[in-house]
Amino acid sequence: MKKSIRFLLILSILLLCLTAGNTAMLMHMKAVLQMNLTIGDWKSYMVAAFIIMMAFIHLVSVIVIGSHLRKDSQENILRSASIVFCVFSFFLLLVDVVMLQEIGKEALIVGDTMGEWNIVFFNHAVHILFSLILLIYCLTVKKSLLESETSQHALKDEAVFLTVNQVGVITAVVGLGFIFFLLSFQIPDGYAVGLRFLAALILLLPYFLAVLYWICTKQKEKPVEWYDEKQFQDISHAALMILLVSVVGMGILYGCYSKGLITLDLSLFFPVYLFLVLLSFSGTTLYLNKKA
């Protein structure tokens, strides 16, 4: 595992350099386009090559982090955050490609590309955030590795269970933050509905992937063995909590809506409800499991 940590550390530094280099290159290209000058082909190829390398690093990173779950029975919040931001950042790389294509088309007809540039730079901020989280994870995990060398390997895992719930909490917090961040922009109604739905889907993906991984690890076990008895009790209590919170919350919302105190935007309501439920469920399960 030490080798894979070292490898991941190199990848995170490489990703940081690539993202910083790409950001500098894109800032230069933006300035050139604003002066109505042409950009050399080699610069465009370089940006494309950087994006491909960044995407490759994202894919390798998530596989390496996933392999740590099997080897390291200790839970790690930075590992969960790395998984969430890796998936989110990877999808934003795809958005980068689309936005840069749009900028290229707009540049030919001398159109306004400010909105596209803002999205590209926001995405690069997320890429940098991911590489920093990955870097800090690699640096801190060395200490826990030294401790785990003396501890025994766990036959009944708790790291995957805790990681899935941590990923749920981080996904929900990032999702809610992003949905409300989108509200601060003046986006036309037609686009806003689709954008919120797409953002919710992309942001939920890390959680789905984490759950999928958990299911894969349980393939050989019978459903009754999927949970340890305390884990089963914790998720049952968390589910009861969600039922109560949902009934009370929906009741209050319905009361306010029927009295005309609030107006409900359904395109906003659904993703917010989804993330709130995920946050309450994963948060409660984590709290109950760690309380002991």
Add this chain to the structure above:
Amino acid sequence: MKLENNLRKCRFEHDEMTQQELANAVGVTRLTIHSVETGKFVPSTLLALKIARFFRKRVEEIFYINDEEGVTGGKE
């Protein structure tokens, strides 16, 4: 009325075994053993029996009820 136990004592008598070792032996997580030991989680009958069988003791020798009127079970 509260279920208490001598689990910690049993572990130390058993070559100072760790919570993780006991957890592996009875097929639960370390956190579950920790929760049982601290009295924050009441184990199922199956788990109590597995633990007792592992230590080669009767269940009452490990788990006992502690209420205001007195102790019922095998407090040592």
